[in-house]
Amino acid sequence: MKNITKEFPGVKALDDVNLKVAAGEIHALCGENGAGKSTLMKVLSGVYPHGTYSGDILFQDEVCMFKDIKGSESLGIVIIHQELALIPELSIAENIFLGNEQAKAGVIxxxxxxxxxxxxxxxxxxxxxxxxxxxxxxVGKQQLVEIAKALSKDVKLLILDEPTAALNEEESENLLQLLLSFKKEGMTSIMISHKLNEVSKVADSITIIRDGRTIETLKWEEVSEDRIIKGMVGRELTNRYPDRTPQIGETILEVKDWEVLQGDRKVIDNISMHIKRGEIVGIAGVMGSGRTEFAMSVFGQSYGTKISGQLYKDGKEISVKNVPEAIENGLAYVTEDRKNYGLILIEDIKRNISLPNLRKLSKFSVLNENVEVKEAENYRQKMNIKTPSILQKTGNLSGGNQQKVVLSKWIYAEPDILMLDEPTRGIDVGAKYEIYTIINQLADEGKGILLISSEMPELLGMCDRIYVMNEGSIKGELAAADATQESIMKYITS
Ligand SMILES: Nc1ncnc2c1ncn2[C@@H]1O[C@H](COP(=O)(O)OP(=O)(O)OP(=O)(O)O)[C@@H](O)[C@H]1O
Ligand SMILES: [Mg+2]
Known part of the structure; x- marks a missing residue:
């Protein structure tokens, strides 16, 4: 790709970018949230057709002017997008051949x-x-279905936009092995990823993009995580987790004998746990262990058909039967699934942030739009959301910046108990540090934090105490001092 420039209204997403990928290699694309990685790959795959960008695409020495995705696919360029695009109500087979039906004379x-x-x-x-x-x-299996779908199209160049963002360690490892086996068969791939340990393991070369510009391309031999980070953020980042001296107070939330059924299936089995003021409590576990279901069921019964058990806040039993009651009682839940539940993508940033806060922003049912704008602007700066304006539709933001909007809206709700479900998924290293700092601040203000994460280093770096969940129940509890990857794994597999 030569001298690619691509503008959106008010945003120069790509500014004279060059990218050279050798046949048969795994080429990684790294850069901060909003750097332009996804946009570059959308240009390459014809999502943004020829004429909507400037510069040239050369594939196997031929200049390409794709009119649409079909155009790039006909040459064997296939993209798997950052947000999976499978249709949940259809079968695996139907999804694989969607738009490419195995049909004769119109009959499938x-x-x-x-x-x-x-x-x-x-x-x-x-x-x-x-x-x-x-x-x-x-999601792990869905990601594999996406790859199977790509393979059905006779792919020469496979583009994966953050393929492992939603996968656990084992699933990620499998996916990387799969890429390596494709490489043996001669396939070329481009992989966008914020997981630098994975990148430095499998990529033959890495191109770093910052603010819509190519910074450099590194060969595997010269790659280290620190080197990539320096290229991405433009400076050294010595600590991945900010320092904090915990000031832990009284129990703020207690959950007792919690049981959740979905239909006749028991999803959560007799969980009792608590969070203290000023404490960051983690939940470790593999995907499917019931962590999300647990948090959502506590958050105004947003998951489950039959829930039993008690909730106590500051020692007093509370009744939380729906989301408004949960918010009223000072609970907040930041979803792992921002696209479906976290954001209204056709609405702008300002309205998304104010949505759970309308009561605070209104007087006699009239929304104070001045305050709404001021607060949204405040969060744009505080969270460093990369956008020209808070009037931008959230659907147009880069993945990581969407996540920052979801966080903003719940932090603005000033909850007493903040439940964060994979809060840094798809977030770049620099922004992660910013988010960790904000989480620490909230804890220091005396709030109770529940942190669900599939990244064990994140739990170990952030939490004062960690519960380990598996198959819908708590298998163990570890104080920060005793927690290691091994001690957590021991409980998961016990
Ligand atoms: N359709 C669009 N309309 C307006 N602006 C857009 C659109 N798509 C992307 N942008 C902007 O272009 C810039 C680059 O976005 P892009 O999605 O390529 O970033 P990214 O590097 O993939 O980031 P992330 O790691 O967060 O996914 C961002 O500032 C983004 O807000
Ligand atoms: Mg992206």
Whole structure:
């Protein structure tokens, strides 16, 4: 890609970017949130057609002027987007061949669809029935279905935009191994990732982008995490986690004998736990261990069909039957699934931030728009949300910046208990540090923090105490001093 420049109204997303990828290599693309990584890959794959950017794309020495995705796919360039795009109500097989149906004379050949789907699933190491609905499988497997779908298109260059962001360590490892095996077969891939340890493990070269410009391309031999970080943020970052001396007070939230059913299935089994003021409490566990379901069920019963157990706040039993009651009682839950539950993508930043705070912003049911603008502007600066204006639709923000809006809206709600579910997913290293600092501040103000994370270093770096969950119940509890990756894993596998 030569001298690529791409502008959106008010934003120069790419400014004379150059990217050279050798055939057969795994090339990583790194950079802060909003640096322009996804945009560059959308240019390459024809999502933004020729004419909407300037500069040239050369693929196997031919100049390409793609009109749409079909154009790039016909040459074997296939992109898997940052936010997965599978349709939950359709089966695995249907999703794989969506838009590329195995049909003759307009009639879909279902046998062939299923047989071919099964072959592709085998290639990506997924032993799932092709007729299973997407909604029935977890994100890790969905990511593999996306790859199977890409393989069905005879791919030469596979582009993966943060493929492991939503995966646990084992799933991520499997995916990276898969990429390495594709490389052996001669496939080229470009991978965008904020997980620098993965990047430095599998990438043959790494291109770093900052503020829409190419900074440098590093070869595998010269790569270290510190070097990438320096390129990304333009300075050294010595600590990944800010220092903090915890000041822990009385118990602020206690959950007793918590049980959650979804239909007849017991999802949460007899959980008792507590959080103290000023304390950051982690929940470790593999995906599917019930961490999200637990937090959501506590947050105004937003998950589960039948819930039993008691909640105590500051020692007094509270009744929290819906989300407004949860907010009223000082609870907040920052979702891991920002696209579906966290944001209204067609609304602007300001309105997304004010949404859970309308009561605070209104008098006699009239919204004070001046204050709304002022507060949104305040959070834009405090959280360093990269956008020309708080009037920007959140759907137009880069993934990491969307996450910052979700965090802002709940921090602005000034909760007493803040439950954060994978709060730094898809967030770059520099911004992570900023978010950790904010979490620490909230704890120091005497709030109780619950931190759900699949990144063990994050839990170990941030938490005062860690619960380990598996299969819907708590298997162990560790004080910060005793917590290590090994001690956590021991409880997970016990
Ligand atoms: N459709 C759009 N309309 C307006 N601005 C956009 C649009 N898409 C992207 N941008 C802006 O372009 C810039 C680059 O965004 P991009 O999504 O490429 O970042 P990114 O490097 O992928 O970041 P992240 O790591 O957070 O995913 C950002 O400032 C973003 O807000
Ligand atoms: Mg992106």
């Amino acid at each position: 050949n279902w046998n062939e669809t299923v047989v071919k789907a099964r072959e592709l699933l085998k290639k990506v190491g997924l032993s799932e029935n092709p007729n299973t609905l997407i909604s029935k499988i977890g």
